[in-house]
Amino acid sequence: MDVNCEGCAGCCLDWRPLADGVLNHERQGPREPLDDTYNLALLRRDEVRAFVEAGLADALVPRLWTAGDDGVTVDGIDLASIAGRPAFGVGLRKVPKPVAPFDHEPSWLSTCVFLDPSTLQCRIHDDELYPETCRTYPGTNLLLDVETECERVEREYSGWRLLDDDPPADTEPLFDPGALGTAVFAHPDPGRIADAVERLSEGESTRKDRAEFVAIAAAASPGTVAIADEYYERTLERALDAGSWVGAAIEKWESLERNGEADPSLATSVEGERGAPPTPGWESVGSDHRD
Numbered sequence: 001m002d003v004n005c006e007g008c009a010g011c012c013l014d015w016r017p018l019a020d021g022v023l024n025h026e027r028q029g030p031r032e033p034l035d036d037t038y039n040l041a042l043l044r045r046d047e048v049r050a051f052v053e054a055g056l057a058d059a060l061v062p063r064l065w066t067a068g069d070d071g072v073t074v075d076g077i078d079l080a081s082i083a084g085r086p087a088f089g090v091g092l093r094k095v096p097k098p099v100a101p102f103d104h105e106p107s108w109l110s111t112c113v114f115l116d117p118s119t120l121q122c123r124i125h126d127d128e129l130y131p132e133t134c135r136t137y138p139g140t141n142l143l144l145d146v147e148t149e150c151e152r153v154e155r156e157y158s159g160w161r162l163l164d165d166d167p168p169a170d171t172e173p174l175f176d177p178g179a180l181g182t183a184v185f186a187h188p189d190p191g192r193i194a195d196a197v198e199r200l201s202e203g204e205s206t207r208k209d210r211a212e213f214v215a216i217a218a219a220a221s222p223g224t225v226a227i228a229d230e231y232y233e234r235t236l237e238r239a240l241d242a243g244s245w246v247g248a249a250i251e252k253w254e255s256l257e258r259n260g261e262a263d264p265s266l267a268t269s270v271e272g273e274r275g276a277p278p279t280p281g282w283e284s285v286g287s288d289h290r291d
């Protein structure tokens with residue numbers, strides 16, 4: 001697999017406002033997502049744990065899925081479930097940032113918290129936290145013969161993004177039969193999340209909402225719906241206390257979007273000066289996956 005990512009980042013942000021055609025959600029997971037986030041990068045349990053350990057729980061957000069006839073109803077909303085418990089995943093938050101993909105004029109687009117808007121490169125690309133979902137993208141789509149974001153961008157903006165479509169040898173679908181407890185989780189107490197469900201569907205979750213799901217995911221056990229209570233309690237506390245550069249930058253971006261001009265160079269003051277890892281720029285990198 002070989003991809004040309006320079007000036008793109010189509011898989012890291014919601015570029016639907018820049019597309020003439022209709023772009024569908026990446027339909028990952030058991031059902032249609034309850035929220036409207038586009039290109040949510042979903043994590044595995046051990047990655048959720050690593051983000052929490054690194055003090056970055058405030059970069060995480062849960063995703064619930066809507067149900068068919070076989071779900072569970074929470075606060076009047078039908079949710080996909082496992083053994084009667086609401087099913088969910090955990091991904092990386094998105095926030096409006098001033099970005100200029102595909103040589104477009106800068107505009108405010110919902111963007112992964114780790115994307116540097118000034119270079120359109122990932123701030124954790126060379127970090128051990130770099131998610132498997134991102135490292136192998138679009139390998140899973142190629143494996144399952146599903147259109148990739150690279151091809152959608154090519155269709156709308158021409159040019160070549162997907163240069164070689166052989167998936168990496170170690171690509172594995174996130175939602176394989178072993179996903180329970182490793183990539184898809186089940187919340188043990190629907191009553192405890194009743195207030196959060198509508199906020200999650202509107203993309204307006206609170207720190208407490210997010211911490212609850214993050215702690216359950218971190219305390220999950222592969223292959224079962226069991227939760228390690230002590231691990232849950234410990235993680236919940238850490239997630240509620242998280243105060244990383246990501247959380248601080250999100251608040252700033254949200255206030256700037258309401259009042260400010262879309263200027264990608266704001267990344268320096270909003271993210272860099274709050275401690276975000278730098279990105280190298282394209283001169284030294286060239287065409288490489290999700291840089």
Ligand code: SF4
Nearest residue numbers: 012112114115122134
């Ligand atoms: S590659 Fe980086 S910026 Fe893009 S979705 Fe993954 S973590 Fe976010």
